[in-house]
Amino acid sequence: MVDKIRSLYNYLVEKAPEMTKDWRSFQVVKAGSDYSADAPPERARKVEEQNTKYFRTVAKSLLQTEEEMKETIANWTKQTSADRVKSRTSLVEVQRNLSIFRKVYWMHIKRFAETANLDITTKDIFHWQEVIDYTLDYVMESFTENFMDILLSRLSAQSILIKELSTPVIPLSSEVGLLPIVGDIDTERAKFIMESTLQQSVKLGITHLIIDLSGVIMVDTMVAHQIFKVISSLKLIGIQSTLLGIRPEVAQTAIQLGIDFKEITTENSLGKVFRKLNI
Template identity: 30%
Template sequence: MKEELTFIGNKIIEHRTHLAEQLEGFEKSDYLVDIVQSALSKTEIQEWRSRLFQYLGESLINDYAEVKGKVEQWANDIGEKAVKSNIPLNETIAIMGYYRTLIWKTFDKEIKENQFAAITVLDVNKYINPLLDQVIFQFSQIYIKHNNQVYQQAQEKLTELSVPVVPIADGVAVLPVVGEIDPERAQLIMETSLEQSSKHHLHYLLIDISGVPEIDTTVANYLFQVTHSLELVGVETILTGIRPEIAQSIVGMGLDFTRVKTRANIKQALSEITLT
């Protein structure tokens, strides 16, 4: 049986280039377009595939643990290149199944003539299948990691956009707040305000809340905390954009905004800063 495994392994290695070329016949047209449009050349792709066929052949002959390490490194390198080239994961994984198909197609004659014992076929699969499964697993992990990074970057960008501190003059910036203020966003407003105030050496920060749909006791407390925190680092905060209906609501709830400097709009606040 060992002789049969060695024969199969050597033949896979011998035909590795031809096997790699044959894979193209199993690729979908849109997958081919993705490859052509990527930074990968057709020659490079065939060389990588040929190398994997070689490793699969070696797994039947050489030390299995050593070959497994080579396959894992191959999967990591190719997975990273596929991600960077924007090749879809489903297409990358789909083509892996055809490695098995082509390997056994190479031995059609021997199988038809019953030259291999049934146990040999099972043993070949026992060696090769786990390696291909490992490749698929590593590809999946690489794509998951990449997608998580993209998502995290998008979240960070969204966060920046949700609390934009915009410098408009030396020592003066505006923070327009649009939408509801919940505990998480209030914390974000505070952290961003302090960070940007230090970064831009601010003396004044105008927080425009004309885009905040409602101000209740909770939201008011959030705003008080932000202004107090900024006051402690020497930044004067001015709230602008309190709409008439919001002002009525504030009075009706008995909220005390005397602790915070407020102005009707940014223009009014700026004119007073200029006069100071």
């Protein structure tokens, strides 16, 4: 069996460019896909080079242990998954092309079995199927894991950027800053506001922060507690605070909930704060 496996391996490695052409023949026009029949020439060439390497990489699994195969495949999918994310090729399209790849692979293994001058048995065929299909399944598993890790990492980075943009401390003078808070405040955002506000205030070197709540629709006990924590933390590092723009309905809700703002400096207009701080 060893000689037959080696012969099959050599055949697949030699036929890899031809297998890539067969794979290309199954492609259709698919907007935004690396696999599209009308993909730009430079992109098409790169994908074809990757696929030729892919055919040979999978063939190598015939000669490898399971551990060796997984290491080889993981190294390959790490790069190709990054390329597909960069080109915005969907995971669905990758899955479709893995099916085409599998079809082409078995088409050529069938040709090998029909033309090779070897005593190929049913047992040989089933062994090859077990190895090749297991490898192709692992390709998709490894590719998907890498693909999703990259996407989730990007989404996380974008989420952090959005949060930073939504809670900016705006310097009004060398000593005074303004923090406009807009929208709902949940636990996660409240924690981010706390961390971001302290860092930005220290970085700017301000001594007084105006916290504008005019864009906050609802204040409940959790939100009030987080605001108090921000103000207390700022006080600990020598920064005084003024709450600005508490809406009438928010004030009514706060009273009904028993939230007490009497220990906190509040104002109803930015002009009054400016006059008080001599800005």
